[in-house]
Amino acid sequence: xxxxxxxxxxxxxxxxxxxxxxxxxxxxxxxxxxxxxxxxxxxxxxxxxxxxxxxxxxxxxxxxxxxxxxxxxxxxxxxxxxxxxxxxxxxxxxxxxxxxxxxxxxxxxxxxxxxxxxxxxxxxxxxxxxxxxxxxxxxxxxxxxxxxxxxxxxxxxxxxxxxxxxxxxxxxxxxxxxxxxxxxxxxxxxxxxxxxxxxxxxxxxxxxxxxxxxxxxxxxxxxxxxxxxxxxxxxxxxxxxxxxxxxxxxxxxxxxxxxxxxxxxxxxxxxxxxxxxxxxxxxxxxxxxxxxxxxxxxxxxxxxxxxxxxxxxxxxxxxxxxxxxxxxxxxxxxxxxxxxxxxxxxxxxxxxxxxxxxxxxxxxxxxxxxxxxxxxxxxxxxxxxxxxxxxxxxxxxxxxxxxxxxxxxxxxxxxxxxxxxxxxxxxxxxxxxxxxxxxxx
Ligand SMILES: *[C@@H]1O[C@H](CO)[C@@H](O)[C@H](O)[C@H]1NC(C)=O
Numbered sequence: 001x002x003x004x005x006x007x008x009x010x011x012x013x014x015x016x017x018x019x020x021x022x023x024x025x026x027x028x029x030x031x032x033x034x035x036x037x038x039x040x041x042x043x044x045x046x047x048x049x050x051x052x053x054x055x056x057x058x059x060x061x062x063x064x065x066x067x068x069x070x071x072x073x074x075x076x077x078x079x080x081x082x083x084x085x086x087x088x089x090x091x092x093x094x095x096x097x098x099x100x101x102x103x104x105x106x107x108x109x110x111x112x113x114x115x116x117x118x119x120x121x122x123x124x125x126x127x128x129x130x131x132x133x134x135x136x137x138x139x140x141x142x143x144x145x146x147x148x149x150x151x152x153x154x155x156x157x158x159x160x161x162x163x164x165x166x167x168x169x170x171x172x173x174x175x176x177x178x179x180x181x182x183x184x185x186x187x188x189x190x191x192x193x194x195x196x197x198x199x200x201x202x203x204x205x206x207x208x209x210x211x212x213x214x215x216x217x218x219x220x221x222x223x224x225x226x227x228x229x230x231x232x233x234x235x236x237x238x239x240x241x242x243x244x245x246x247x248x249x250x251x252x253x254x255x256x257x258x259x260x261x262x263x264x265x266x267x268x269x270x271x272x273x274x275x276x277x278x279x280x281x282x283x284x285x286x287x288x289x290x291x292x293x294x295x296x297x298x299x300x301x302x303x304x305x306x307x308x309x310x311x312x313x314x315x316x317x318x319x320x321x322x323x324x325x326x327x328x329x330x331x332x333x334x335x336x337x338x339x340x341x342x343x344x345x346x347x348x349x350x351x352x353x354x355x356x357x358x359x360x361x362x363x364x365x366x367x368x369x370x371x372x373x374x375x376x377x378x379x380x381x382x383x384x385x386x387x388x389x390x391x392x393x394x395x396x397x398x399x400x401x402x403x404x405x406x407x408x409x410x411x412x413x414x415x416x417x418x419x420x421x422x423x424x425x426x427x428x429x430x431x432x433x434x435x436x437x438x439x440x441x
Contacts, residue, residue: 029202029204029240029243029244029264029265031265031266031267032244032247032263032264032265032266032267032268032269033193033195033202033263033264033265033267034195034261034262034263034264034267034441035095035096035097035193035194035195035261035262035263036095036096036259036260036261036262037093037094037095037110037250037252037259037260037261037262038093038094038095038096038107038260039092039093039256039260040061040091040092040093040094041057041061042256045094045222046094046107046131046222046223047094047220047222047223053395054393054394054395055354055394055395055398058322058354058392058393058394058400059354059355059394061092061322062322062323062354062355062356062357062404063355063356064090064092064320064321064322065321065322065323065325065404065411065413066356066404067090068090068113068318068320068321068411069321069325069406069409069411071090072113072285072288072316072409072411090320091109091110091111091223091226091320092319092320092321092322092414093109093110093252093260093262093319093320094107094108094109094110094223095107095108095110095227095262096108096194097191097192097193097194097227098191098192098194098201099119099135099140099189099190099191099192099209099225100135100137100139100140100141100142100143100189100190101140101141101142101190102139102140103192104133104135104140105132105224106119106132106135106224106225107132107222107223107224107225108223108224108225108226108227109223109225109226109227110227110229110262110319111226111227111228111229111230111319111320112229112230112288112289112317112318112319112320113230113287113288113316113318113320114226114227114228114229114230114235114287115228115230115232115234115235115287116208116209116210116226116228116234116235117191117207117208117209117210117225117226117227117228117235117236118182118209118210118211118212118225118226118228119135119209119210119211119212119224119225119226120134120135120212120213120215120224120225121134121135121136121137121184121185121211121212121213122134122135122136122137122138123213124213124214124215125213125214126213126214126215126216127212127213127214127215128215128216128219128220128221129221130221130222130223130224131221131222131224132224134224135211135224137187137189137211140189140190142189142190142205143187143188143189144187144188144189144206145169145170145185145186145187145211146169146170146185146186146187146188146208147168147169147170148168148169148170149168150170152170152186152188152208153170153186155208155233155234156170156172156186156208156234169185170185170186171183171184171185171186172184172185172186172210180216180217180218180219181214181215181216181217182210182212182214182215182216183212183213183214184210184211184212184213184214184215185210185211185213186208186209186210186211187208187209187211188205188206188207188208188209189206189207189209190203190204190205190206190207191203191204191207191209192204204240207236207239208234208239228287229248229262230287230288230289231280231286231287231288231289231426232286232287235287237264237424237426238426240264240265243265244264244265244268245265245266245268245425245427246425246426246427246428247264247265247266247268247269247423247424247425247426247427248262248263248264248268248423248424248426249261249262249263249267249268249269249270249421249422249423249424250262250263250319250421250422251419251420251421251422251436251438251441252319252414252417252418252419252420252422252438253418253419253437253438253439254388254418254419255437258437258438258439259438259439260438261438261441263441267441268423268424268425269423270421270422270423270432270433270434271432271434272434272436273434274434274435275432275433275434276378276380276381276382276383276432276433276434277380277381277430277431277432277433278291278292278378278379278380278381278430278431278432279291279292279379279380279429279430279431280313280424280425280426280429280430280431281312281313281429282312282313283312283313283314283315283316284312284408284409285316285409288316288317288318289316289317289318289424289431290312290313290314290315290316290317291313291315291316291317291378291379291412291431292313292314292315292378292379293305293314293315293376293377293378293410293412294377294378294379295377296334296374296375296376296377297373297374297375297377298334298337298338298341298372298373298374299337299341299372299373300372300373301337303330303333303334303337304330305326305327305330306327306329306330307327307410308408314410315410315411315412316409316410316411316412317411317412317417317422317424317431318411318412318413318414319414319417320414321411321413321414322392322402322413322414322415323402323403323404323411323413323415324402324403324404324411324412324413324415324416325403325404325405325406325409325410325411325413326403326404326405326406326410327405327406327410328405331403331404331405334403335358335359335401335403337372338359338371338390338401339359341371341372342361342364342368342369342371343368344361344364344365344368344369345361345362346359346360346361347360347361347362347398352398354394354400356404357400357401357404358401358404358405359400359401360394360398360399360400360401361391361398361399361400362397362398363397364399369387369399370387371385371386371387371390374389374390376416381432381433383420383433383435384435385416386419388415388418388419389402389415389416389417389418390402390403390415390416392415402415402416419435419436419437419438420433420434420435420436421433421434421436421438421441
């Protein structure tokens with residue numbers, strides 16, 4: 001280290017100690033920060049099961065895609081504003097962060113389909129077993145329960161607290177299908193993100209969180225929270241707000257040795273050759289990010305994407321469903337063009353076909369397993385796809401179609417987004433795509 005660098009380091013340490021940490025923080029947030037997204041089945045994930053085969057992992061992921069779409073449209077909860085289920089089961093990516101002061105590590109499911117940052121809290125009336133210790137707010141200097149009259153509470157609950165409530169604490173209560181429910185406090189707390197690009201972690205104060213003290217039903221012990229990145233006022237993406245220029249982005253990596261990334265602020269700017277953008281519009285669900293898919297062109301044939309709600313955004317861009325789910329007639333046309341082009345024997349034996357999957361090829365000869373050019377047409381944005389966007393590897397010799405059929409809600413899933421930097425600008429209301437390897441960002 002040169003003397004100049006040394007002086008600079010000492011000076012910056014001193015300054016950051018002297019100045020209010022918020023000032024330091026604002027700078028860090030404006031520059032943006034990135035965290036690693038950990039694939040649910042990767043060795044770094046608490047869900048990792050080394051005895052599972054690729055076939056089992058993919059089969060489970062397909063099941064989760066269909067589970068996800070089932071609960072896509074928000075149920076009618078008493079706390080109407082808190083629309084999404086707080087579930088840590090159906091999600092394909094996790095991230096690590098810390099909560100409170102002193103910091104406690106959380107390994108949370110990240111979901112663009114949820115709206116709250118949520119953890120289990122002590123003391124618990126009923127908590128599901130979790131592998132890591134449960135967060136105890138009484139030990140945190142920065143934890144503050146929201147009061148009934150606070151702006152925060154107003155964001156969560158339509159009418160603040162019930163008038164009859166004796167307590168002045170802001171509480172939430174949500175329930176959803178299959179007997180799952182969660183209730184607890186709404187609070188403000190400090191979150192710290194360990195960023196892989198900066199030496200110093202990024203700390204953010206006063207993030208609204210749900211502190212669950214009674215959680216019943218379907219939860220999994222491996223993950224210790226949820227980070228909601230949805231399109232509502234209380235998601236983390238929304239709360240970071242102006243300090244991150246209302247932007248976040250992700251890059252889901254196809255290769256297991258290249259990490260997937262979630263970025264905020266300037267780091268979430270999608271730019272450079274090949275960048276295309278489409279308007280972000282409202283759709284059936286207020287939490288999800290909807291865009292307008294006009295159709296696809298496969299082998300020179302255009303297939304129009306038509307849904308019952310054709311005025312609003314017709315497909316949600318989703319990082320929680322492996323499959324892309326489309327209307328039945330669209331699917332039928334897409335599948336038939338692909339099948340016709342490939343002219344290879346498809347798997348017909350029910351025992352060889354994974355559950356809920358319609359089209360697979362076994363031992364496809366690499367020379368023949370070549371797709372025609374495929375273009376996705378969004379409003380104002382055309383995207384070229386590769387083989388790995390269309391076929392998912394279930395085993396070394398088994399490749400299955402990454403599309404399937406849904407009835408009312410349609411999803412642009414994970415497989416089709418691999419190796420794209422996808423940016424969501426909540427202020428400009430634009431979603432941008434750029435093909436890239438995630439380590440080149
Ligand atoms: C891990 O995977 C194997 C193979 O599918 C399965 O039998 C076992 O129950 C799984 N273990 C856990 C803890 O889920």
